[in-house]
Amino acid sequence: MSEKKIKNIFVEGAISPQFIAESIAKHSSKTEIGGHGIFLGQVRKDKIDENTVAAIEYTAFEDLALEKMHLIREDIFEKYPLTCMHIYQSLGTVKAGEICLFVFTSSAHRKPAIAACEEVVERLKAELPIWGKEIFEDGSHQWKENK
Amino acid sequence: MEIQLLSFGKIAEIITVKHVNIEGISDTDGLKSHLEAQFPELKNVKYKLAVNKLIVQSNTSLTHHATVAIMPPFSGG
Numbered sequence: 001m002s003e004k005k006i007k008n009i010f011v012e013g014a015i016s017p018q019f020i021a022e023s024i025a026k027h028s029s030k031t032e033i034g035g036h037g038i039f040l041g042q043v044r045k046d047k048i049d050e051n052t053v054a055a056i057e058y059t060a061f062e063d064l065a066l067e068k069m070h071l072i073r074e075d076i077f078e079k080y081p082l083t084c085m086h087i088y089q090s091l092g093t094v095k096a097g098e099i100c101l102f103v104f105t106s107s108a109h110r111k112p113a114i115a116a117c118e119e120v121v122e123r124l125k126a127e128l129p130i131w132g133k134e135i136f137e138d139g140s141h142q143w144k145e146n147k
Numbered sequence: 148m149e150i151q152l153l154s155f156g157k158i159a160e161i162i163t164v165k166h167v168n169i170e171g172i173s174d175t176d177g178l179k180s181h182l183e184a185q186f187p188e189l190k191n192v193k194y195k196l197a198v199n200k201l202i203v204q205s206n207t208s209l210t211h212h213a214t215v216a217i218m219p220p221f222s223g224g
Binding site for chain 1: 153155156157197200202216218219220221222223224
């Protein structure tokens with residue numbers, strides 16, 4: 001593992017559209033960038049039998065997740081010519097319709113940004129010890145499973 | 148030997164204790180059998196262990212005061 005500082009990716013609650021807009025705006029000074037890849041995960045109001053998902057409550061094994069994310073980040077930077085990459089994952093309660101994951105990659109040309117963005121999303125979902133509890137409108141719950 | 152337990156997701160609803168005292172058990176296979184006997188519901192859940200924050204790929208020896216995380220399939224994002 002490199003000596004670079006391990007970055008936090010976790011934010012409490014939903015990721016606001018204002019935060020996303022500000023993140024994009026911050027890149028206007030990085031004029032070598034020619035393309036951004038952005039993925040936004042949104043809590044889906046799934047219907048299961050008679051129950052409707054009202055929110056997802058996220059928990060994580062934070063230390064292990066951040067270490068793993070650090071390794072993924074290093075892999076991705078090695079594989080793609082990126083200018084920068086930012087990742088935010090919600091913890092705690094995120095209501096249906098709100099944003100729970102924000103992956104933002106930038107490069108001089110579009111293709112690496114798009115490919116890196118997709119790869120980060122896939123690896124994050126498969127490899128990071130994070131769990132989503134789907135809270136139904138009637139107060140019952142089930143544990144989310146990634147497809 | 149005392150082991151600290153960290154349970155996550157669905158497993159936090161099954162294993163509610165924060166530590167176990169295991170005598171005569173020295174590895175993760177032994178710990179799994181012990182936990183599955185104490186919490187039979189665990190047998191119906193897929194899970195992985197991490198010993199001192201390292202994910203266990205094969206049977207791993209345990210030391211006194213090791214921290215073992217019990218993790219069901221991940222569902223972040």
